[in-house]
Amino acid sequence: MALPPKSARVVIIGGGVIGCSVAYHLTLQGWRDVVLLERKQLTSGTTWHAAGLIAQLRSSKNMTRLAKYSQELYGGLEAETGVATGFRRNGSITLALTEARREEILRQAAMARAFGVEAEAISPQDVKAMYPHVNIEGATAGVYLPKDGQGDPANIALALAKGAKMRGAQVLERVKVTGVARQGRRITGVDWEAEGEQGHISCDHVVNCAGMWGREVGRMLGVNVPLQACEHFYLVTDTIEGLGQLPTLRVPDECAYYKEDAGKILLGAFEPVAKPWALDGIPEDFEFDQLPEDFEHFEPIMEAAITRMPMLAEAGIHTFFNGPESFTPDDAYHLGQAPEMDNVWVAAGFNSIGIQSAGGAGKALAEWMDAGEKPFDLGDVDIARMQPFQGNRTYLAERSKETLGLLYADHFPFRQKATARGVRRSPLHSHLTAMGAVFGEFAGWERANWFAKPGQEPVYDYSWQRPSWFTNVAQEHRAVREGVGIYDMSSFGKIRVEGPEACAFLNHVAGGQMDVAAGKIVYTQFLNSRGGIEADLTITRLSETAYLVVTPAATVQADMAHMRRHLGDRRVTLTDVTAGEAVIAVMGPKARDLLGLISRADLGNTAHPFGQAREIEIGMALARAHRVTYVGELGWEIYVSSDMAGHVFEEIHRAGRLVGAKLCGLHMMDSCRMEKGYRHFGHDITCEDHVLEAGLGFAVKTAKPDFIGREAVLRKKDVGLSMRLVQFKLSEPEPLLYHAEPVLRDGQVVSHLTSGAYGHHLGAALGMGYVPCAGQSVEELLGSRYEIDVAGRRVRAEASLRPFHDPTSERVKL
Incomplete structure (x- = not known):
């Protein structure tokens, strides 16, 4: 048995598909001294029993970009490594059984077009023609993605591992990491044991790819990795004569998917109430194990499946499988640099989409590690989005019961999690509850989103159209525009930056001028070296040596980490005072x-x-x-x-x-900010959006001699903008916009909306989106004909670079 080396540039913990992908892509980046340690055998945790579905379309542009890359990678791995991946493009169909789901999948098809993914809206009869075994009774619509595929999960991982080894990586099985050496905010090495041997590897970086062990490995490394293993069920039929190759069929309204493989059907489930597993820890000897059968739990899925796919009633069951998979609190995987440490990275918690995500996720993380900055916006999955409390075992057990099922639940706008609620409450929570507040959850905070009227039940109903509380928000909006509204923003992140060098430090990390009088509030951004926006915030000077940084609730951990990593030896302290x-x-x-x-x-x-x-x-x-x-x-x-x-x-x-005055909620705030053209961090502005192209050049003071991103801002001023963030107002009052709807310019899809909301004062839905503009004047840009694709229907839109409401800000300064 080969023993680990004494030192390495990076140690990757975990040999599932994502650990193998990270090793593969780091070697592609030219890294040497890459060591992957697997406690048992490669793929022996979750990867070996994954279903192997490889879809292209995800919920955002960059997540789709990563999934598409995975497909391209797997298609060529066999030629590179000689390991068969079983990858084939057999397409996929999603079948809707309700009007709400019909709206959802048609919007998804439109989004696919904006993201460059082939997607076709088809009728139930078309579904029947493509998948003759399905009963289309009750079906309302379908969507077909011809380039979706499937593959052999274990062999994909083994091919990635072989590719990494071919470029010099060491991939070692039956080596368990038992501890670490730590110095400040860095791990200096890891301890290991293997078949009676023990040792230590000094290293520059550690990557936690431990899958369902990721939380515990994170604790060992000093970082928070919230995830919980759940039981995950599928069955495989006996061989069905004459079955032939079929697309993957998803019927989310029945919590089921159907995969044809070698003449058999695999029926998988994402049941509404899941079963968390191993709440007291995963057994030490777990390796290629499966969990006890629970057919009673699976039975409702099976009964619906027999009606939907009648041939299943005659097919024998070859395998009924129950295996563990880990899920995160929000159904987005964890990727990136852990905020608590400077050289610990995470790639874990892939929520049943690990095979389709691993190729792209491994590539993105390797590029991030190599450059020291995210290659593009990864906010959806950035581990820094997680709050410290979310690693709590009780919280994770409760939330995981819901998150597995949410993968196939209706993805309604504004849908709120139902489990693990009430963790973080404003000091005003009881007051607002008594006054009819209806709460949403954000970063664990219970926040009043709208207020019920007397006699109205204070609960959400969900719809792609106007929900019952649409008029509540309209009235709150009107109060703010015409009278006065009161609302709670206690969830704002608040960070005190104090010390004799606080001013100089903030002038270095922020684009605005921080050398101002006490009491001055500065709207500014933290930029990266490309001029992209890492944070959007206000900074108030409280005194000669103290500032208050105010930031969105969800980004406190990320913003604290960003500042710490640029602090150096300056005499400055950072304190999170959010709750104060x-x-x-x-x-x-x-x-x-x-x-x-x-x-x-x-x-x-x-x-x-x-x-x-x-x-x-x-x-x-x-x-x-x-x-x-x-x-x-x-x-x-x-x-x-x-x-x-x-x-x-x-x-x-x-x-x-x-x-x-009227009590108001945060849905009102979002619709008002959209009318005023105020950007929303994480949607309209991200780390890959240049501050000038976002229309925020006024907040950057290039007269300052030294701040992060200054050179990128000056270069962009010299070469000109290639994109502009444009505001849109629909010409019709009825359609609603949310995000990701395609933007058409003179009949061609050129972009998508980064955010959308209804402008109750203006009487129409509004959106924002980046539009290519290289070499074009403002007049040429705005002189085009714009349309927004709403669930397959093109709706004319007015385009503007100025806010539709109060463009000169006279009302702000009354």
């Missing part, structure tokens, strides 16, 4: 009137201009009033310590009744 202050937004033309009833502070433009923060008295409390807005109206965000938040809210609410 509540934030109450008071927005609208009557905001000054409301606050004037409960505070003696002068809130006029001279004493308190836009972009300033100052301490004021409200009722019997002290608060800090920030004059900023994300809705495009006069207003203040009131920051108040959590102990006084209840009192201040009661004062604001009491005064609000005197001026006709």
